[in-house]
Amino acid sequence: MRSERTLNTFIKKHQIVIASLVLALFSLHLALTGKQEIERGFILKEVLSITVSPMQRLMLGIHGSVKGVWAGYLNLVNVREENEELKSALSSLHEENNRLKEEINLNARLKQVLEYKDQSPYKSKAAAIIGYHMEPWARTVTIDKGKANGIEKDLAVITPEGVVGRITDVSTSTSKVLLHADLRSNIDVVVQRSRIKGVAEGNGADRLVLKYIRQVDDVQLGDIVITSGLSGVFPKGIMVGEVVKIEKGKDNFFKFIEVKPRVDIRKLEEVLIITETGFFSEE
Numbered sequence: 001m002r003s004e005r006t007l008n009t010f011i012k013k014h015q016i017v018i019a020s021l022v023l024a025l026f027s028l029h030l031a032l033t034g035k036q037e038i039e040r041g042f043i044l045k046e047v048l049s050i051t052v053s054p055m056q057r058l059m060l061g062i063h064g065s066v067k068g069v070w071a072g073y074l075n076l077v078n079v080r081e082e083n084e085e086l087k088s089a090l091s092s093l094h095e096e097n098n099r100l101k102e103e104i105n106l107n108a109r110l111k112q113v114l115e116y117k118d119q120s121p122y123k124s125k126a127a128a129i130i131g132y133h134m135e136p137w138a139r140t141v142t143i144d145k146g147k148a149n150g151i152e153k154d155l156a157v158i159t160p161e162g163v164v165g166r167i168t169d170v171s172t173s174t175s176k177v178l179l180h181a182d183l184r185s186n187i188d189v190v191v192q193r194s195r196i197k198g199v200a201e202g203n204g205a206d207r208l209v210l211k212y213i214r215q216v217d218d219v220q221l222g223d224i225v226i227t228s229g230l231s232g233v234f235p236k237g238i239m240v241g242e243v244v245k246i247e248k249g250k251d252n253f254f255k256f257i258e259v260k261p262r263v264d265i266r267k268l269e270e271v272l273i274i275t276e277t278g279f280f281s282e283e
Contacts, residue, residue, distance in 0.1 A: 122235055123276040124158075125149060129269055130174070136204045139182040140165075143271060146173045154233055156274040162239030162262035163187060163227060164271050177271070180240070180261055181206055189240050190228040194218040197228055200240055200259055208241060210257035217255070221246060225259050235274065 127149075131142035145151050147170055157164040157177045165185060169176040178185055185202040189210070196217045200208040213219055223243040229236025245258035 120272075122274055124272040124274045125151070127175075127271055127273055129271065132265075134265075137183065139179045139202065139204065139265075140168070141177050141179065141265070141268070143175050143177060143273070144173070145273060146171050146175050148172050150275060151175050151273060156234045156238075157271050158234075158238055158274065159263055159268065159271055162241070163234060164263055164265070164268065166233055167273065175273075179265055180208060180263070181265070187234060187240060188228045188230040189225045191219055191243075192224040192226050193220075194223070197230075198257075200225060203258075206261070206265075207244075208259040208261060210243065210259050211254070213255045213257055215248070215253060215255055219243060219246065219255065219257060 125145060127143040127145040129141045130144050133140045133142075143157075151167060151170055153167055153170055155167045157166060163180050165177045165179040165182070167175050168178045179202070180187065180200070181202040181204065183202050183204040185208075187200045187208075188197070189200045190197050194217070196213060196219055198210045198212045200210055203209050208225075210219070210225065221243055225240045225243065227234040227236055227238040227240060239262045241259040241261040243257055244260045245256075247256040249256045
């Protein structure tokens with residue numbers, strides 16, 4: 001390729017001399033045409049062969065190079081298109097995999113909820129949470145069941161783990177649930193071990209405060225707190241939480257006790273609404 005470029009440069013530089021030489025050779029060819037020993041056009045053929053062949057080779061080389069570059073470009077385009085198709089297919093597989101995982105998790109949660117529902121001694125309806133409202137002054141969730149599903153105000157909302165809250169507002173197809181940790185929430189409870197009764201009120205964050213427990217009452221760290229069934233909203237014996245803090249109250253008469261709820265609202269997606277409570281108070 002380098003020699004061809006050099007020849008091409010040489011021809012451009014000496015094109016006048018080369019043209020004169022070609023004309024001279026052509027004249028000589030005409031002068032010798034009548035002689036038998038020299039084939040007609042022999043000299044012209046040779047000259048053209050010498051001068052034209054390198055140019056042909058050069059053009060063929062350029063054509064071959066262009067053809068090769070074009071073929072490489074087409075291959076690159078094809079590879080790029082194949083990569084895009086593979087990326088798209090991989091993305092679709094990831095989406096499908098995530099969807100299947102979500103369906104598996106949903107089925108597992110629903111199975112747990114429905115099994116608990118079937119084993120419970122009271123009637124209930126399953127519902128999904130469709131909205132969260134977690135301000136300090138109002139901690140509520142919205143569920144996808146309402147009047148059309150037989151939901152009424154002040155029905156208890158629970159999960160297999162324990163108490164969630166109670167219904168406070170009902171529309172045709174949705175309801176609002178006041179959560180256990182809301183400042184307006186109060187649940188009649190009993191300490192499972194010692195049977196000491198009190199009221200669990202929300203602190204507006206992620207804890208409940210067990211109120212009306214005297215200094216002499218037997219409550220210890222780790223004690224389990226359950227619903228007492230006295231209010232008529234929550235059935236007796238549903239898990240509320242665990243005692244995690246005990247201090248002397250400011251009035252020196254009652255204890256200050258914090259309870260960690262058993263149900264983590266941040267992870268909650270499905271609930272049960274107790275539609276018929278019956279009589280659950282202690283005798």
